[in-house]
Amino acid sequence: MARDLEIRPGEAAVQPPPPTDAGLVFIGRIHTPWTTRQETPRQGRLDGPVCRIEIFDPWVPALQGLETYTDIEVIYWLHLSRRDLTLQSPKRDGAARGTFSLRSPVRPNPIATSMVRLVGIAANIVTVRGLDCLDGTPLLDLKPDRCQFTPLAPPKPFKIDE
Amino acid sequence: MARDLEIRPGEAAVQPPPPTDAGLVFIGRIHTPWTTRQETPRQGRLDGPVCRIEIFDPWVPALQGLETYTDIEVIYWLHLSRRDLTLQSPKRDGAARGTFSLRSPVRPNPIATSMVRLVGIAANIVTVRGLDCLDGTPLLDLKPDRCQFTPLAPPKPFKIDE
Numbered sequence: 001m002a003r004d005l006e007i008r009p010g011e012a013a014v015q016p017p018p019p020t021d022a023g024l025v026f027i028g029r030i031h032t033p034w035t036t037r038q039e040t041p042r043q044g045r046l047d048g049p050v051c052r053i054e055i056f057d058p059w060v061p062a063l064q065g066l067e068t069y070t071d072i073e074v075i076y077w078l079h080l081s082r083r084d085l086t087l088q089s090p091k092r093d094g095a096a097r098g099t100f101s102l103r104s105p106v107r108p109n110p111i112a113t114s115m116v117r118l119v120g121i122a123a124n125i126v127t128v129r130g131l132d133c134l135d136g137t138p139l140l141d142l143k144p145d146r147c148q149f150t151p152l153a154p155p156k157p158f159k160i161d162e
Numbered sequence: 163m164a165r166d167l168e169i170r171p172g173e174a175a176v177q178p179p180p181p182t183d184a185g186l187v188f189i190g191r192i193h194t195p196w197t198t199r200q201e202t203p204r205q206g207r208l209d210g211p212v213c214r215i216e217i218f219d220p221w222v223p224a225l226q227g228l229e230t231y232t233d234i235e236v237i238y239w240l241h242l243s244r245r246d247l248t249l250q251s252p253k254r255d256g257a258a259r260g261t262f263s264l265r266s267p268v269r270p271n272p273i274a275t276s277m278v279r280l281v282g283i284a285a286n287i288v289t290v291r292g293l294d295c296l297d298g299t300p301l302l303d304l305k306p307d308r309c310q311f312t313p314l315a316p317p318k319p320f321k322i323d324e
Contacts, residue, residue: 014220021188021300022239023181027270042313058176059270062248065263072262075273077184086224090313100234100304101227103311108189108221109302111237113275138183140271142262149265151204151252 004082010096012087016108019083028055028124028139030076035135037080043103044132046117053126053139060124063142067121071145074131077138078110115145166244172258174249178270181245190217190286190301192238197297199242205265206294208279215288215301222286225304229283233307236293239300240272277307 007013031052034040041048053074055063066072085106087096099107116130126142143149169175193214196202203210215236217225228234247268249258261269278292288304305311 012223016220017187019185019187022186022241024184024186024271025179025181025245026183043308058178059248059261061174062261062270063263064249064258064260066260068263073275075271075275079184083187086221087226096226098226098228099221099224101225101230101306103305103308103313107303107305108224109186109237111273111303113235113237113305113308115308141269141273143265143269143275144263146205146265146275146277151265 008089008092009094010087010089011085012096013084014086016084024077024140026056026077026138027059027141028053030131030133030137030139032131032133032135037134040134041132044114044116044130046130048129048131050119050127050129051131053128053142055124055126063121063126066126066142066144069144069148070118071115071148072118072128073143073145074114074116074128074139075141076112076133077140078105078112078133079138080134081105081107081110083108083110111140170251170254171256172249172251173247174258175246176248178246186239186302188218188239188300189221189303190215192293192295192299192301194293194295194297199296202296203294206276206278206292208292210291210293212281212289212291213293215290215304217286217288225283225288228288228304228306229280231306231310232280233277233310234280234290235305235307236276236278236290236301237303238274238295239302240267240274240295241300242296243267243269243272245270245272273302
């Protein structure tokens with residue numbers, strides 16, 4: 001399986017600190033057509049297949065109002081990713097780049113963000129197009145697209161003063 | 163302090179499961195001009211003040227190559243946020259909406275994502291414009307803007323077959 005143990009020429013791994021600074025709760029699970037990392041696309045496409053996002057209890061009421069958006073941001077946990085590479089060589093050509101200059105799943109905190117097109121919401125299932133993750137991927141969050149969303153509270157009186 | 167304990171009319175809180183499904187490591191700290199939640203803007207602006215993102219060891223080498231992008235995605239942890247509200251009333255008017263239909267900091271996993279403009283990188287400090295978080299906010303990840311980034315590995319042969 002790619003990226004489990006292999007270190008390619010030019011890559012660098014570190015002994016990462018224990019991941020105990022904060023804890024996550026999986027709030028749902030993503031169902032996609034892709035069951036191996038080899039067949040999973042590297043980036044989602046808005047004309048890609050419909051995928052189902054299942055929301056777990058007790059979070060289902062938090063979906064209220066999400067249907068008013070066409071585009072939503074999905075945040076999920078890349079549960080199979082190693083977390084120790086600082087330099088990576090995606091092309092396996094010895095030319096390595098820093099992890100923060102890549103959107104690779106391998107990162108110190110393997111959090112993925114995707115912008116997807118909302119297809120529908122029924123009970124605890126949100127259907128979307130545009131995902132790029134393995135079937136069974138744990139869900140961390142859903143938010144309206146930042147471009148479509150206007151904060152609902154009145155603006156603060158604070159002035160920017162550099 | 164707003165949102166610490168208060169439940170506004172129309173809001174709903176749950177007893178959330180323990181956040182032990184996965185663990186995070188704070189990879190840096192964000193330095194901004196805002197020291198209270200009251201003065202922190204609700205959304206960042208690309209013409210906002212320059213903010214400094216400090217990267218901790220051992221992750222500094224992972225910055226290599228990030229300087230080739232003008233826009234980067236910053237993922238950070240809203241460490242002061244409560245995590246138990248499913249319905250929220252941002253206007254305090256009794257009209258509540260689901261947490262997933264808001265970009266409020268209050269969410270089961272208080273992860274924020276911002277698109278920012280890169281100003282510069284020097285040693286372990288990344289300077290940017292466009293952030294909207296409190297001074298001292300823990301950093302989780304940096305990635306190139308998804309629109310500017312082209313995956314570097316060759317495309318997979320998998321065909322979409324709905």
